[in-house]
Amino acid sequence: xxxxxxxxxxxxxxxxxxxxxxxxxxxIVGSIVKVLKxxxxxxxxxxxxxxxxxxxxxxxxxxxxxxxxxNPEEVRPESxxxxxxxDYALILGGEIVAYVEAKNLSVNIEKREExxxxxxxxxxxxxxxxxxxxxxxxxxxxxAFEVGSSLRERTLVxxxxxxxxxxxxxxxxxxxxxxxxxxxxxxxSLLKALELSFMGLIKEGYPREALFEYLKVDSGxxxxxxxxxxxxxxxxxxxxxxxxxxxxxxPERTMKGVLLAVLLYMGQKAFGDEKxxxxxxxxxxxxxxxxxxxxxxxLVRLEEEKKLNISVEL
Numbered sequence: 168x169x170x171x172x173x174x175x176x177x178x179x180x181x182x183x184x185x186x187x188x189x190x191x192x193x194x195i196v197g198s199i200v201k202v203l204k205x206x207x208x209x210x211x212x213x214x215x216x217x218x219x220x221x222x223x224x225x226x227x228x229x230x231x232x233x234x235x236x237x238n239p240e241e242v243r244p245e246s247x248x249x250x251x252x253x254d255y256a257l258i259l260g261g262e263i264v265a266y267v268e269a270k271n272l273s274v275n276i277e278k279r280e281e282x283x284x285x286x287x288x289x290x291x292x293x294x295x296x297x298x299x300x301x302x303x304x305x306x307x308x309x310x311a312f313e314v315g316s317s318l319r320e321r322t323l324v325x326x327x328x329x330x331x332x333x334x335x336x337x338x339x340x341x342x343x344x345x346x347x348x349x350x351x352x353x354x355x356s357l358l359k360a361l362e363l364s365f366m367g368l369i370k371e372g373y374p375r376e377a378l379f380e381y382l383k384v385d386s387g388x389x390x391x392x393x394x395x396x397x398x399x400x401x402x403x404x405x406x407x408x409x410x411x412x413x414x415x416x417x418p419e420r421t422m423k424g425v426l427l428a429v430l431l432y433m434g435q436k437a438f439g440d441e442k443x444x445x446x447x448x449x450x451x452x453x454x455x456x457x458x459x460x461x462x463x464x465x466l467v468r469l470e471e472e473k474k475l476n477i478s479v480e481l
């Protein structure tokens with residue numbers, strides 16, 4: 168088979184069902200949690216039964232990545248090559264884009280070279296660019312061939328569900344998603360560049376929290392501390408800093424709306440008499456008119472008295 172035409176695949180009608188939105192990432196995280204529970208409960212089964220790994224663990228993850236696992240037009244089990252049979256061929260636009268090779272959970276695929284070399288042979292033999300090796304817990308994505316490089320050097324992504332935070336694992340697993348897999352190499356390089364830049368800035372003395380916040384704020388948004396405003400502005404949303412910036416949706420796009428959102432947030436975090444006092448003020452404020460500048464003055468005073476950091480997006 169000739170090497171896959173990536174340009175054709177990008178326009179294939181199957182793509183677009185999985186776009187790595189927040190809900191998609193949540194779906195992957197949910198599947199990771201299910202897989203971890205299964206491993207914790209039935210580890211001996213998965214250490215000795217490759218078919219159980221395929222059905223219970225690999226299938227769980229791949230479905231969350233947008234693949235129709237029971238559709239032979241997308242996923243073909245026991246795909247024949249001259250070097251043997253790959254456990255699965257992943258297909259888009261009628262072309263095989265990757266082979267998936269499964270092993271028992273007891274196989275240490277991070278250290279053993281043989282399974283990865285066998286997978287690379289399947290790919291090289293048929294002109295398939297990418298291979299995915301997994302034992303259900305560890306996932307390794309490789310570029311099958313490149314002149315002058317070793318197989319380990321062509322490893323694009325490695326995920327260990329047992330020792331990585333679920334969201335980080337989900338982000339890396341998303342490279343195997345139906346809508347991203349043809350871009351695996353490019354996106355892998357972006358993730359590696361992000362990690363290297365992040366660690367470089369840490370070494371320069373920048374705090375992690377500040378870097379997280381830097382990355383979280385979308386470019387183009389105008390985020391302004393409340394005390395720098397004049398009081399007549401129309402905010403879109405509010406933020407309060409509490410071990411990270413918390414987004415506060417506004418009941419109305421006014422300074423009164425910001426004040427209501429902040430009071431509700433404070434009330435939800437408070438206890439006892441303080442909670443009752445804050446919520447009483449919140450309920451009273453909802454019922455009465457309040458001028459923009461007066462609401463702004465109260466917000467600035469709250470910042471000072473309660474040691475808050477409040478900002479709004481304009």
